[in-house]
Amino acid sequence: MSKRFYVLVLSTLIAFASIAAPLWAQDNAAAPQTEVSAQAAAPAEAPKAATGSKLEKAIAKAPIGTEPGQIDTTKPAGFLGIPGAPQINPIMALLWAIWVGWIFSTVGAFGGVMAGVGHVTVFGLGAYAKGFKTTAPDLNKTVTDSIRASNQFMVGLSALISSINYGKMGRLVLPLGLALGIGSLFGAWGSATLSAGKVSFSAYQGWFGFFVLALGCYLLWETSPSGQAKKVKAKQAAQAFEAAVKAQKTGGGPAPTGVKVLGITVSKVQFTFCGVEFSFNPILPVVGGVVISALAAFLGVGGGFLLVPFLTSITQLPMYLAAGTSALAVLISMVTSILTLMTKGTPVDWMLIGTEMVGVAIGSIVGPHTSKYLSDKLLKRIFIVLAFYVGIDYVLKGFFNVRVIELLFG
Amino acid sequence: METLRNILLILDPALIWGFRLLDSPWGGFLTGLAVLSLLCVITGDVTSHLARRLNRRVYGKYRDEMVSQHNLSVQALKHSDKEAYKAVNRQAHEAFGKYFFSQAGAFTLSIWPLPFAMAWLDIRFGGVVLTLPFSLPWVGDSVFYPFFFLPIYIAVRIFYGKTMRSFAFYRRILSWSKHGNDTQMVPFMDLLKPSQEGEPAKPQEALPDEQENSALK
Numbered sequence: 001m002s003k004r005f006y007v008l009v010l011s012t013l014i015a016f017a018s019i020a021a022p023l024w025a026q027d028n029a030a031a032p033q034t035e036v037s038a039q040a041a042a043p044a045e046a047p048k049a050a051t052g053s054k055l056e057k058a059i060a061k062a063p064i065g066t067e068p069g070q071i072d073t074t075k076p077a078g079f080l081g082i083p084g085a086p087q088i089n090p091i092m093a094l095l096w097a098i099w100v101g102w103i104f105s106t107v108g109a110f111g112g113v114m115a116g117v118g119h120v121t122v123f124g125l126g127a128y129a130k131g132f133k134t135t136a137p138d139l140n141k142t143v144t145d146s147i148r149a150s151n152q153f154m155v156g157l158s159a160l161i162s163s164i165n166y167g168k169m170g171r172l173v174l175p176l177g178l179a180l181g182i183g184s185l186f187g188a189w190g191s192a193t194l195s196a197g198k199v200s201f202s203a204y205q206g207w208f209g210f211f212v213l214a215l216g217c218y219l220l221w222e223t224s225p226s227g228q229a230k231k232v233k234a235k236q237a238a239q240a241f242e243a244a245v246k247a248q249k250t251g252g253g254p255a256p257t258g259v260k261v262l263g264i265t266v267s268k269v270q271f272t273f274c275g276v277e278f279s280f281n282p283i284l285p286v287v288g289g290v291v292i293s294a295l296a297a298f299l300g301v302g303g304g305f306l307l308v309p310f311l312t313s314i315t316q317l318p319m320y321l322a323a324g325t326s327a328l329a330v331l332i333s334m335v336t337s338i339l340t341l342m343t344k345g346t347p348v349d350w351m352l353i354g355t356e357m358v359g360v361a362i363g364s365i366v367g368p369h370t371s372k373y374l375s376d377k378l379l380k381r382i383f384i385v386l387a388f389y390v391g392i393d394y395v396l397k398g399f400f401n402v403r404v405i406e407l408l409f410g
Numbered sequence: 411m412e413t414l415r416n417i418l419l420i421l422d423p424a425l426i427w428g429f430r431l432l433d434s435p436w437g438g439f440l441t442g443l444a445v446l447s448l449l450c451v452i453t454g455d456v457t458s459h460l461a462r463r464l465n466r467r468v469y470g471k472y473r474d475e476m477v478s479q480h481n482l483s484v485q486a487l488k489h490s491d492k493e494a495y496k497a498v499n500r501q502a503h504e505a506f507g508k509y510f511f512s513q514a515g516a517f518t519l520s521i522w523p524l525p526f527a528m529a530w531l532d533i534r535f536g537g538v539v540l541t542l543p544f545s546l547p548w549v550g551d552s553v554f555y556p557f558f559f560l561p562i563y564i565a566v567r568i569f570y571g572k573t574m575r576s577f578a579f580y581r582r583i584l585s586w587s588k589h590g591n592d593t594q595m596v597p598f599m600d601l602l603k604p605s606q607e608g609e610p611a612k613p614q615e616a617l618p619d620e621q622e623n624s625a626l627k
Binding site: 076087105277351360364 | 411412413414415418457461464465468469472479482485486491492493494496497498500501511512514515516518519521522523524525526528529532
């Protein structure tokens, strides 16, 4: 009786509140005293350019006309509410985001890169921003910053909730997380401060392409015989140990328990954990945090996929702790970078981000069901081809203003 | 995107009422943000649970693989076998990657209403400068609505997660959308306790905390 009673009471309260509260609110809506309450009391306005005096100033400085590199005031508002800017079709945005989510859940990487390709190439924002390179450099850089901030917002929120959860579960190595975090803070802040409003779209595209190319090279090495051999060896060793545990053949007496610190110097921390010796350089997490976060903040990607292997290779940290510790560092990096960009007035198209989030979620749910029909190796090879094409094309377009297709076919 | 903006304008009366609950401008504004956050959290939570239920077999497979590899790596440490530990830990990382990315999708479904709320707030309060009674370092005394909305959203989300768990019906929803078996990851802290050599990791009852964590991930 009690459970159903509580559910009934709660449902009644919610139903009552949803009917009564708006009526009550109508009665209390009189006499707004400030601009905030005036905004709340007034009817919603027609859509307008996204906020940010930086954007408005940049638009004001741009020449008006119908040519490329000019603001066409006769056309309806497009991306960020800029008249004449590309109109992003929500269905197209949703479909592209489903593709991004599918990649994210099947390959485990490349999602952020594909999201960037969507913004730059598929939605035509890159070409639009580039058109203002000489006529309105401020608008060119503001749109570029907006693309970077949009990518980071999604990663940052994910890292935030992960960090809270990992923290509650005690999966954070706080000193290491803080060391990485301090590095991340400086890296992200420095990168965002130095680059906000200063990076032209071409430079961003060139470096983004360079990063994609590097990722493609890494994926290629992973699928090469030497990359596979390392993986197979680890798998065999893991299976052998599992079999030994099952057969109770691991032998040896009880292992020593606990952590014993053997020595701490500026360049080396050495300790034993259950009798197994570990060591790492304490400066490396800080330096790694700075470098990875600066790179992630500049490109508008998460950096988590770089931090986890970095952490495991320098500290041999167990999975249980590496994930949480890197999530904290990603969080610090993302929050710093987003806040730095936003306090500098970078506009964000929330509607586009919302649509993309729904698409990414749908793609991530469909992904695991479809990936069983495609081998990991085949998927990786598809993405290597994509990474090389996108990487080379963006590097050439960004740094040399040449397209791969033009280069190949004239 | 124009169509979506028009949908937000249609929803406007349903979203603005929270801001008119109190006469005080600041009180009304903050209450409105809290009500809007709650709407976002509830909508996101419902869609996230539906997705988890729909994908529970796949998520369960990924999770069980991750937990099993992790627990095996703890076993390797218990036996002071560094080579086995490194090999198994590598496998555990791979399994974790798969599980993490699958969960990121489900997590996205729990926060999708947030950017739409931001878009609506932008239509309503975009460009309105809010003057703080004091100046904050690096911020100053003039801020925009995200300064209040994002912390309020996070606070409401945490409060919602904690409060809802105390209701039996919500615990039933959690078990309805739960994935994987009840085996938990053996905490490394266990290795600091006196050794119980050769004893394999025992399955433990799933903690409500773990369930909530996965629901909010």
